[in-house]
Amino acid sequence: MKRALETAHHGKCCYCESKVKHVAPGDVEHYRPKAAVRQARTAPVERPGYYWLAYEWENLLFSCVLCNEKHKRNLFPLRDPRKRARSARAKLAAEAPLLVHPAQEDPAQIIGFRDEYAYSIEGNPRGEATIDEVLQLNERPPLLERRREHLAILRAMQVIAGQPDVDPAERARARAWLDRSVADDAEYAAMTRAALRSPSPRRGASRPAR
Numbered sequence: 001m002k003r004a005l006e007t008a009h010h011g012k013c014c015y016c017e018s019k020v021k022h023v024a025p026g027d028v029e030h031y032r033p034k035a036a037v038r039q040a041r042t043a044p045v046e047r048p049g050y051y052w053l054a055y056e057w058e059n060l061l062f063s064c065v066l067c068n069e070k071h072k073r074n075l076f077p078l079r080d081p082r083k084r085a086r087s088a089r090a091k092l093a094a095e096a097p098l099l100v101h102p103a104q105e106d107p108a109q110i111i112g113f114r115d116e117y118a119y120s121i122e123g124n125p126r127g128e129a130t131i132d133e134v135l136q137l138n139e140r141p142p143l144l145e146r147r148r149e150h151l152a153i154l155r156a157m158q159v160i161a162g163q164p165d166v167d168p169a170e171r172a173r174a175r176a177w178l179d180r181s182v183a184d185d186a187e188y189a190a191m192t193r194a195a196l197r198s199p200s201p202r203r204g205a206s207r208p209a210r
Helices: 002-008 065-072 125-134 141-161 168-181 189-197
Strands: 027-030 060-063 111-114 117-120
Touching: 002 060, 027 065, 060 065, 111 125, 111 189, 117 125, 141 168, 141 189, 168 189
Parallel strands: none
Antiparallel strands: 027 060, 111 117
């Protein structure tokens, strides 16, 4: 099952989009926590969790250790916690999860990027909860630094690809890199797609402010 999840997620963490296997084996992540649950980071732990979903494919994701074990853990906030399912007899459809499900919906409709920083599109509360409360995507210096490095390469490739005085073979290689960078299996593809929708940099141009 873990191998199937890894393949389905292209070897990337479902939440932060970092490539996992070159540094760690990766985790099988339960979207709805199986053992216990918390509404907020400062809220008490509640039991039971969603134990009956422990082996349900729709509840399983592939993630990095940091997202799963340090940040998300047993956090699963709902819009109305009074509607939380407590047993297999309860209807999950009655819940309104604030955490975006990266495999069952398009996160790009809720979460955008300004440079390396994620933001909630139009202040969507689900985006805010996912970014800030659950995953803390903008509060992790190593992740932000890795995103900045990726963006620096991206901007350089844009310049090379758009300069007519550059060797045609180099321009072709730059364009091929840019094409690969937005593929589903590319690291930080969501951030890259957002960056490529912004105006391309010109040689010698200063970087725009966030």
